[in-house]
Amino acid sequence: MIPKRSEIDHETYQGIPVHVSRAAGRPLIFLIRMIAWETGIWDAVWSHLRGRFSVVNFNFFDTEAARQMATPAEGFARFARHCVDIAQWLGYEQFHLLGWVGGTQVAMRCAIDFPDRVQSCTLLNPHFELPDMRSVQMGNRFKQAILEKDQELYSYYWVMSGLSNEFVESNFDVVKKLVDARLAADRFVLGGTERFMQWARALRTKCVSDEELGRIRVPTLVVAGGLERWSAGPGPTMAKLLHARIPGAAFALIEDAGELVLVEAPEKFLKVLDRFLEGLA
Numbered sequence: 001m002i003p004k005r006s007e008i009d010h011e012t013y014q015g016i017p018v019h020v021s022r023a024a025g026r027p028l029i030f031l032i033r034m035i036a037w038e039t040g041i042w043d044a045v046w047s048h049l050r051g052r053f054s055v056v057n058f059n060f061f062d063t064e065a066a067r068q069m070a071t072p073a074e075g076f077a078r079f080a081r082h083c084v085d086i087a088q089w090l091g092y093e094q095f096h097l098l099g100w101v102g103g104t105q106v107a108m109r110c111a112i113d114f115p116d117r118v119q120s121c122t123l124l125n126p127h128f129e130l131p132d133m134r135s136v137q138m139g140n141r142f143k144q145a146i147l148e149k150d151q152e153l154y155s156y157y158w159v160m161s162g163l164s165n166e167f168v169e170s171n172f173d174v175v176k177k178l179v180d181a182r183l184a185a186d187r188f189v190l191g192g193t194e195r196f197m198q199w200a201r202a203l204r205t206k207c208v209s210d211e212e213l214g215r216i217r218v219p220t221l222v223v224a225g226g227l228e229r230w231s232a233g234p235g236p237t238m239a240k241l242l243h244a245r246i247p248g249a250a251f252a253l254i255e256d257a258g259e260l261v262l263v264e265a266p267e268k269f270l271k272v273l274d275r276f277l278e279g280l281a
Helices: 043-050 072-090 103-113 134-149 151-161 165-170 172-185 193-203 210-214 236-243 266-280
Strands: 009-013 016-021 028-032 054-058 095-100 118-124 220-225 250-254
Touching (some): 072 103, 103 118, 134 151, 134 193, 220 266, 250 266
Parallel strands (some): 028 054, 028 095, 220 250
Antiparallel strands (some): 009 016
């Protein structure tokens, strides 16, 4: 269900666009993803989450940290700090985190640096460094070669590789809508190939150590789609490796979905998430 415009306030915190649905008396949850809110990736889950939380998302591109990806660990740490500051600005001392793909780097950093502020941390299709990164490096080279020639072609390939063949074949209008939205609103793609690839490499760099992951005590859920169709990641292998390093973390695999599980099977993800959140109570 696409959220109604009346459900979401569009505000600004120190120059950063913030999108929030306030629900009095309910806890706060951050939806964290690098590409812009306007691409619609949260549409299928926003209204459901609004039944349990005040929901907030902000545009990472409009932060100083977005210009620091030459040192990604510092950039992700500053993003995590923004979550704390925006939560306080909204009147919350504590909050939940739902990070998707690149946003999982920020969510992990936040759980490590601010454990007293984070009530739970869900990592959906996380990037994580593999023991042998050669396939990922080749995947990044492939991404770069396509982007330098044709941004639209890259966007189509990215969307289709995140979905099952069956979904693509029967819902190509949805594929086109996602591509059009990304081409119109994703300033990481529109900002030039060199900067985009700096981000792509940063997301696939091990920015948190095993020792730091071993210190996470925030209730954590790692979720992955079972389809591994994009050699640059993320995928179930990365998710399983990360899960093994976080003590007590829960794990769920959604077998017939890929990176874009929030598009293809949001109800399956929400069922897993609701079970995890109810277990916290």
